[in-house]
Amino acid sequence: MPTPRRISRPTTAFRPGGFQAVGGALAGTAAVVALTGCAAPKYQEHVCSRGEYPVLQVNGPGGDCVANGGEPPAGYTRYPEGEVPQQVNGKWDVYWSTRTLDEDGNVIDLPDVY
Template identity: 65%
Template sequence: MPRRTNRAATAFRPGRARIIAAALASAAAVVALGGCAGVEYKEDICSSGEYPVLSVGGTGSACVPDKEEPPAGFARYPEGKVPQQVDDKWDVYWDTHTLDKDGNTIDAPDAR
C-alpha cells in the first residue's frame, strides 16, 4: 500500500489553483480598469518643442516651434498668463480676452 505523506496546509490542489488564478486575474483587471479613475488626463496646449501664441484682436490661437517667432497677426501670451493645458485657468481666460495691436489685454470682440 502506498504510503501517504502529509501535505502542507498551504498546498493547492490543481482545481483550486485554477480558481485562485482566475480570481487574481479578475482582481487585476478591476484594478487596471478602475484603478486610475481618480487621475484626470489633461491635454497639453502644444506639443513638446512648441509654444502657444494668441491671435491679436481675436481668441484664436496656434502653436509655433520654439525657435520661430509668432506669425503675422499672432503674439506671444503675456508672461505668467500662458495656457499650458486645455481648459486650464489661462486657456479659459483667453476665451473671452485677447491682445490689441499694442499688446494690451482687452475683452475679445468675439467673446462668447
C-alpha cells in the same frame, strides 16, 4: 462486502471556503480605493505639442502653436509672461478664451460676435 467507514478526499479537492476569502479580499481592496479617493490620474491635454509654444491672435479669438525658438507669425503675439496656457481648459486657457491682446499689448475682451 463491508462498507468503508471513511471516504478520504484527494488533497486537490475543491474547497469552497478559499474563494470566499479571495472575494472578501478583493471587495476590501475596492472599498479602500473608493473611500480614499485613489483613482487613475486625470488626463490633461496640452495646448501645443512638445517642442512648441502657444501664441495668441492679435485682436481676434484665434491661437496657434509655433516651434520653440521661432517667432510668432504676422497677426499673432506671445502671451504675457506667466499667463501662457499649458493645458486645454486650464486656468489660462479658459481666461484667454474670452480675451485677447490688441496691437499695443493691452488685454481686451473679445466681442460676442466671435
